Amino acid sequence: MTAGATAAPRLGRPAPWATTVDRLALPALLLLAAIMRLPDLATRGTWDGDQGHDMLVLRLLVRDGIVPLLGPPTSIGDVHHGAWYYYLLSPAAAVTGGDSPLAVVGLIALAGIAAVGVVWWLARSVGGPLAGLVAGLVMAVSTAAIDESTFIWNPNLIALSSAVALAGAWRAWSGGDRRWWLVAAVGTAVTMQCHVLGVALLPIVGVPFLLDRRRRPMGAVPWVVLAVFVVAYLPLAINELTSGLSETHAALDYLAGGRSGVETAIPIRLGIVALRVVSWPLTGLITDGFVAGSLALVTVVAIVVALGWLRPRHPDAVGATGTGATGTGVTGGGSAASAETLAVRWLGLGLAWSALFLAIAAPSLAAVVRGLPNDHYHAFADPMVFVLVGLGVARVAAPGRVGAGGSARRAGPGTLLVLASIVALIVLVAWNLAHRPPPIHPDGGFPAGAIAATRVEQALAAGGAAPGDVARIRSLPDFKSTEAMVYPLARLGRTYIADTPKGFAPGGLTPTGPAAPSPVAGLVLLCDDLFRDSLGAACGGPAESAVAGDAGGPDWGPLIDRFEAAPGRFVSIYGRGPS
Numbered sequence: 001m002t003a004g005a006t007a008a009p010r011l012g013r014p015a016p017w018a019t020t021v022d023r024l025a026l027p028a029l030l031l032l033a034a035i036m037r038l039p040d041l042a043t044r045g046t047w048d049g050d051q052g053h054d055m056l057v058l059r060l061l062v063r064d065g066i067v068p069l070l071g072p073p074t075s076i077g078d079v080h081h082g083a084w085y086y087y088l089l090s091p092a093a094a095v096t097g098g099d100s101p102l103a104v105v106g107l108i109a110l111a112g113i114a115a116v117g118v119v120w121w122l123a124r125s126v127g128g129p130l131a132g133l134v135a136g137l138v139m140a141v142s143t144a145a146i147d148e149s150t151f152i153w154n155p156n157l158i159a160l161s162s163a164v165a166l167a168g169a170w171r172a173w174s175g176g177d178r179r180w181w182l183v184a185a186v187g188t189a190v191t192m193q194c195h196v197l198g199v200a201l202l203p204i205v206g207v208p209f210l211l212d213r214r215r216r217p218m219g220a221v222p223w224v225v226l227a228v229f230v231v232a233y234l235p236l237a238i239n240e241l242t243s244g245l246s247e248t249h250a251a252l253d254y255l256a257g258g259r260s261g262v263e264t265a266i267p268i269r270l271g272i273v274a275l276r277v278v279s280w281p282l283t284g285l286i287t288d289g290f291v292a293g294s295l296a297l298v299t300v301v302a303i304v305v306a307l308g309w310l311r312p313r314h315p316d317a318v319g320a321t322g323t324g325a326t327g328t329g330v331t332g333g334g335s336a337a338s339a340e341t342l343a344v345r346w347l348g349l350g351l352a353w354s355a356l357f358l359a360i361a362a363p364s365l366a367a368v369v370r371g372l373p374n375d376h377y378h379a380f381a382d383p384m385v386f387v388l389v390g391l392g393v394a395r396v397a398a399p400g401r402v403g404a405g406g407s408a409r410r411a412g413p414g415t416l417l418v419l420a421s422i423v424a425l426i427v428l429v430a431w432n433l434a435h436r437p438p439p440i441h442p443d444g445g446f447p448a449g450a451i452a453a454t455r456v457e458q459a460l461a462a463g464g465a466a467p468g469d470v471a472r473i474r475s476l477p478d479f480k481s482t483e484a485m486v487y488p489l490a491r492l493g494r495t496y497i498a499d500t501p502k503g504f505a506p507g508g509l510t511p512t513g514p515a516a517p518s519p520v521a522g523l524v525l526l527c528d529d530l531f532r533d534s535l536g537a538a539c540g541g542p543a544e545s546a547v548a549g550d551a552g553g554p555d556w557g558p559l560i561d562r563f564e565a566a567p568g569r570f571v572s573i574y575g576r577g578p579s
Contacts, residue, residue, distance in 0.1 A: 018129065022129040025120065025129065025132060025136065026121075026136075029116055029117065029120055032137070032140045036141060037149045037150060038109055039439070041105060043439060043441060043444065043447055044440070045105055045152065045441060045446075046151050047443060047448065048443070048484045049481025049482070049483045049484050050152070050483075051101065051446070052449075052486055053073075053481060053483040053500070054104075055093075055101055055104065056486060056507055058090060058093035061086060061090055062093045062094040062098045068083050070083055070235070070239055073502050078246070078247075079247060079254060080247065081193065082196075082236065083235040084232060085157065088157065101152060101446045108151075108157065111160040112145060112146070112149025112150075112156070112159060112160070115159040115163050115383070116140045116145075117136070119163050119383050119386050120133070121167055122135075122166055122383065123391060125167070126343040126391060127343075127395065130393070130394040130397060131390040131391045131394035134389065135386045135390025138282070138389055138425075139281070139382075142386075143284045144382070147284075147437050150437060151445075153376065154195055155194060155195045155377055155379050158194050158376075158380050159383065161190035161194065162188075162198070162379070162383055164183060164186070164187030165184050165186075165187030165188040165201060166387075167183075167184075168186075168187055169184040172184065172209075173211070178212070178219070181209055185205075185224075185225040186228055187205075188202060190232075191380050193232055204350040204353065204354075264363065264366045266359060266360070269359040273358045273362075274355035277351060277355050277358065277378050278301075279294070279297055280378070281382040281385045282296040282389070283431060283435075285375065286368060299424070300351070300385060300389065303344070304345075304347070305348075306395075307392065308348050309345070347387060350384050351388075354384075365378075389428075393425055396421040397421065442566070443566035443567065444565075444566050448566055449565070452566075453485060453491075453492060455561070456471075456524055456561075456573055457489070457492055460524075460560075460573060460575075463574075463576060465521030465575075465576070466519065469520060470497055470519065470520050471489065471496050471523075472497050472498075472520060472524070473489075473499065473505075473523075473524045473526070474524070475499060475525075475526045476525065476526065476528070476531075476543050476544065477535055478501070480531065481505075482498045482526055483498065483500060485498075521576070523572075523574040525544050525571070527540070527570045528568060528570075529568035529569070529570070539568070539570040540562070540570045541562070544562070544572045556574040558575060559574055560573045
């Protein structure tokens with residue numbers, strides 16, 4: 001360097017403060033995610049039939065060694081989700097012998113926190129530190145993601161598994177070690193096990209895998225990937241071989257029968273489902289904020305179009321990470337900017353495919369019913385939405401690019417657009433903070449269920465029931481499970497015969513079974529007023545009297561107690577019958 005010469009700026013190297021922020025981003029995001037999820041964990045989640053069923057199965061698994069071959073029942077006929085959902089939760093259940101829902105939901109909450117870290121990593125890998133920070137921040141405070149982390153339900157592990165699948169696929173596809181495809185395979189298989197609709201993720205991960213396989217040798221990786229899916233579906237295969245293809249027949253019966261929602265035209269269905277898929281992770285239920293959800297959809301679509309198809313491509317551009325794809329990666333030696341463009345296209349098309357698949361495979365999503373959660377069904381798409389938001393904000397705030405000859409030029413948008421993106425991010429975070437799930441769920445969560453079960457036990461005892469007598473548990477309407485009451489009664493040691501929409505509750509007796517004892521403690525009749533139109537009468541008296549009669553009858557004694565265990569959920573206890 002000659003005297004008086006000025007050192008050239010070291011373009012592309014982040015400022016020291018930016019490096020510090022990047023190093024602190026992950027622990028800060030994980031801490032924020034934990035603060036949003038872990039307090040009041042025992043009471044924040046709902047407690048209903050699905051949660052009771054899962055805890056009954058887990059209790060039998062860890063206490064009695066009864067290994068399920070099928071997962072939770074779906075809402076489509078007699079089809080079930082995958083059994084690996086239970087296997088993954090079993091370590092948490094084993095800690096307390098299956099007697100603590102808090103231990104199980106604690107594991108789900110930790111999975112939700114970990115998902116924030118994986119989303120941060122994926123967005124950062126594609127668009128740099130700012131993209132990762134924004135994507136992780138939005139997911140950490142997302143009211144939908146928090147809700148998914150705070151109660152027991154099979155879709156609630158999907159945010160983590162699908163994020164792992166996408167991150168592994170991108171790492172391999174963008175030039176990383178081909179063994180990353182094994183990580184992607186595990187994430188995809190778990191997603192498909194936790195919810196049958198998770199099969200929509202398979203082509204999103206599978207197409208890049210096939211493209212990568214055509215470009216470079218894979219060795220034994222494809223065979224190991226295949227083995228992952230074989231192991232995932234081995235329990236189902238055993239069930240089919242030992243039950244006369246029960247799941248296959250159930251699926252065929254469902255497809256042959258009428259499906260709810262098919263009467264809605266596909267274009268209308270597609271629009272509603274697309275709105276739900278994209279807006280759910282950002283603004284929650286569309287019934288709680290239709291305008292906010294619509295703006296979220298428009299914004300994400302604009303990000304995909306602008307960054308995936310409209311943005312100018314410069315061969316000499318330096319990407320946000322400064323480490324673009326290598327010659328073995330997605331761009332064949334191109335720039336990080338072109339790799340980011342491909343990633344946006346991949347995720348954008350993945351969302352479009354998800355909406356189309358769900359509109360056809362799950363037409364009931366075209367209708368929104370308050371009190372019946374089903375937006376979690378498409379939780380596999382949540383990480384794609386968060387990453388796209390992070391990439392969009394990061395690109396708007398990009399400091400510039402390096403031109404030919406080393407001269408810096410400003411290629412970013414104007415100051416107004418930068419300010420608008422900052423304001424939009426602040427509004428999005430504020431919206432989610434204002435709509436956080438309450439510390440106590442309206443139904444009181446499992447503590448309220450445990451209190452209700454104790455009151456039932458006291459009423460049965462007052463009616464003359466001995467500890468070993470059997471309680472018959474039924475539900476109004478009969479298509480709703482009784483297991484929200486069955487599980488806490490099982491913890492108290494009560495033997496039961498409990499009706500469910502698909503047989504009898506796990507761990508219980510059957511009315512005609514060889515082990516069905518004669519002493520019957522009484523009838524516990526549950527009634528959910530959410531379905532009063534289906535019942536033709538209101539719960540709390542009229543609906544129950546039409547079934548059991550408060551004065552007693554040939555099968556049950558008179559009404560001993562009736563109370564509202566949770567808003568709209570009534571419990572009626574009848575004593576022994578005349579015999």
